[in-house]
Amino acid sequence: MMIMQINYSELEEEKEWLDLYAELSLFSKWQANRDGLESAKPFEMKKIVVRTRENVESWKKVKAKNAIFYISFKTRCGQDCNGIIRKTTDDSE
Structure with missing residues (x-):
């Protein structure tokens, strides 16, 4: 299992x-307040940690097929x- 902190400024794409x-x-926290959700943006990312089994470079972890993002x-x-x-991708097509 690979766990890595990602620098938000390096992830333009x-x-x-x-x-x-x-x-x-x-949204999962403020379901009843959809108007409040729009007024909360833009967000200032403080810390991003990605946990995945894929062995890829840190900046590619966002594109991992199966990963857990702690934001x-x-x-x-x-x-x-x-x-x-939690991002999961089913490879069967």
Whole structure:
């Protein structure tokens, strides 16, 4: 199992995915307040840790087929948040 902290500033191409993961984790907490979700963006990523079994370079871990993302971020209104997102891909087509 590979665990690696990722530097958000080095992931220009994957920033949309990481922001989506942060939005998903915040949505699961604020389901009843969808308007508040929009006002919380943009997010300030603080820490991103990716856990995967794939042996790839750190900046490619965001694209791993199966991974767990531990994300620490701050909303625009200053609230500190943590999220855990599990990404799984079924290879059968």
